[in-house]
Amino acid sequence: MVDMNTYWPIVLIMGVGTFVIRFSFILIMDKLTLPDAVHRMLRFIPAAVLTALIVPSVLLHKNGVTSFAGWERLIAALVAVLVAWKTKNILATIGSGMVVMWGLQALL
Amino acid sequence: MSKNWSTFFAGVRITSPLILGVAPFGLIFGAICVTTGVPEWGAIGFSTIVFAGASQLVVNQLMAEHASMAVIILTGLVINMRMFMYSASLAPHWTGLHPIKKGLLAYMLTDQAYAMSIARYNEPDGDTINKPMFYFGSAITMWGCFNITTVLGAYLGAFIPTEWDLGFAIPLTFIAVVVPAIKDRPSALAAAVGGAVALAANDLPYNLGLMAGAVSGIVADYVAERRQTNG
Structure with missing residues (x-):
């Protein structure tokens, strides 16, 4: 059973933390001049991140123990x-x- | 209808099939919360405040197991760290937008809205559309879907049988976005390395495997491209 005394503090910290992660570059990019190398790396994000999401979720079954x-x-x-x-x-x-x-x- | 709103509805339209994969997640989250002793409005509050399903399921499980607060929060935030990369990837497309609007769009950021938007932005005519409006349509579709299904799950239970495996639609969605995005050797390498490392590193603590895969994929890609251009 979930302890409701810590429930809302955890939810609120998670909410603020997750928002900061999401907002980070979106907020500051206007004020930054990124080196060319970083700009090129940004282009690779969809292929790398989404494939890293796809492969384990297709192949692995996680129910306590991980299996094919x-x-x-x-x-x-x-x-x-x-x-x-x-x-x-x-x-x-x-x-x-x-x-x-x-x-x-x-x-x- | 103005051009901006038709762009918004294009985002809604392209994202609506994804409801198939995301709806079961909301239902399961709402239902699991209630079975672990969280009141219905607690489940609903969690989904609206955090709005990141994968981390919510893990955090709820850790709370039910009475893990320490620090471990719970750290684990949840590490799962969401991939959104740093989405944020960096989308940011150049939204420059000049009012910070409050940026904040609203950022709050709604999901894997799905990111994938749909970046795929559209990278099309040949991608620079001619209102980019924030397209994303807004996509993101709010996901937001409505996840929050409405959380409410339904909390009050009615997860009424979609898990044997249907509708959640499989989520990786399929990303396949639909990634495959056309692989246009050259470096991007193919990024995908291969990202997928392989994420799989191999799956057992890392705090769900770090995904980040490990993503970062290795990007670095591999960068190195490969430098080699290509330097001969």
Whole structure:
């Protein structure tokens, strides 16, 4: 059970801390002149960060202990990669991945 | 309708399929809060004040296990540290905007709103649109979805069966954004290194694996690009 005496302090500190993280560069970028190298690194953020989110969430099942999440998720994700590459369409990518995963779940 | 509002609705439209993946998260969060003894309005307050689902689930779990306050807060904030990178990535697109508006947009920053917006900004005509308005449409769609489903989860329980695995739509969304963004060798390398390191470092404490993956991906990419240009 959650101790309600510390609940709101934790929520408020989390709220302020998370806001500071989100606001940080958005607030100060106007006043900064960044070196060229940093500007180039900014371009790489989507590929690096989003893939770091994708891979563990496709492959790993975290329920206390970490384990392989199953072939149906891996295969569905690979199909989604192919669809994203061919169509560049978000809805088609999500739809094909979900359908393949559900289909394999029903079969396996 | 003004051009700015049609840009706003373009952001809403492109983001609305993502509700499929995010709605179960809100429901689960609201429901878990109540089963761990948090009142309904406590769950709702958490979602509106912090508005970062992955960290909220972990923080709630740690609170239920009576971890120390310092550990709970540190763990939650480390999970959200990836948003430093989103902030840096979006900032050049919002220069000159009033600080209060920037603050409002920053408060609503999520993986999804970031991914949808940066993908749009990087399209060939990306510089011709009202960039903050597009993001605003995307972010407020996520905000409404997560907070409404938190309320529903808190009062009604997580009524979507977990066997449906709707949360799988979230990584699929990012696949839809990342794959078209990989246009050359350095960006492919960034993705490969970022994904591999995040996977290998998954067991690091405080959920540092994600940051480790992201930073290694960016550095690998930078080094590769320098080599390419320096021959």
